[in-house]
Amino acid sequence: MTDYSQIQEETARLADLSDDLSIPVPTCPGWTLAELVTHVGQTHRWAAHVLRERVQEKIWSREVPSGLAEGQSGDAAWLRSGAADLLETLRVTDPATPVWTWGPDKRASWWPRRMLFELVVHRADAELALGLDPEIPAGTAVDGIEEFLHNLPHAAWVTRPLARLDAEGATIHLHASDTDGEWTITQGPAGKITWSRGHAKSSAAVQGPVSDLLLLLYGRRSPDALTVYGDHDFLTRWLTTAAL
Incomplete structure (x- = not known):
């Protein structure tokens, strides 16, 4: 709560x-x-x-x-x-x-x-x-990532354009470097996503501080500011489309 x-x-x-x-x-x-x-x-x-x-x-x-x-x-x-x-x-x-x-x-x-x-x-x-570097406590950022992923499948204004990526089955892995937190996002049919906690091999993976991972999902951080593995182009297209 x-x-x-x-x-x-x-x-x-x-x-x-x-x-x-x-x-x-x-x-x-x-x-x-x-x-x-x-x-x-x-x-x-x-x-x-x-x-x-x-x-x-x-x-x-x-x-x-x-x-x-x-x-x-x-x-x-x-x-x-x-x-x-x-x-x-x-x-x-x-x-x-x-x-x-x-x-x-x-x-x-x-x-x-x-x-x-x-x-x-x-x-x-x-x-x-204002040129300041946002500070988000790790626990808050972890909960923020999961709140984002929990709600995203129900944001029709996002899932419709996600469906046009033609990326069903593609996966994205998020790995926090400063706290215990790993998540895997799977692109499903009709633009809907599913997600789970834990490590998994994925189409693209991003590693960085958990506060930056939260801002990344919201389109406030570029993946270029973090460590990216795998399909960078797909990751960028997905993030651009999914940002709430």
Whole structure:
């Protein structure tokens, strides 16, 4: 279960990075920190709405009121306010409550883990935009990799283009160099993937610090910054297509 204090801490870190909202965010092309903060804060409000209203049908984040005027961007205070409301909603919601999610688990317990890694990755975006090297604790990064792989088969906007790679049966192995963590991803039919923990010979393998492996999956690290074995071209195409 996600420690809610991590959500609070990651929100505070992102808010502290958001003094100059005009700074471009290279890992989110076309965005500045203003768009990044607005996206994260709107996502918090979306999750809180789904939980509070026990939403059962698909709803887009843009359908949920943001508290911002038309065309207005969020700032650090607005980000903190939305996170506080989300945290309070999480604390009073039974994790077993049935609600809509885009992942495989249709319960309230799906949302805090998703919100944590939404924050972790976008906090890293902000740090990279400011020329800082993101630091993600190893345990958090391990859980982030498994959360990504757990949800990926249900992200239709990703599995459809993965199917066009014509790579059924190809495999990718991730090997953490600084902690106990190995995963093998297998490309299945119709773009769906399966994955397992442990070592296996694969079409392509990547080795590096576990925080970099997490950022690699999200398209925030280039495989060129890590140690790659096997089919580098396939790995690059797969990562470009699969990044959430």
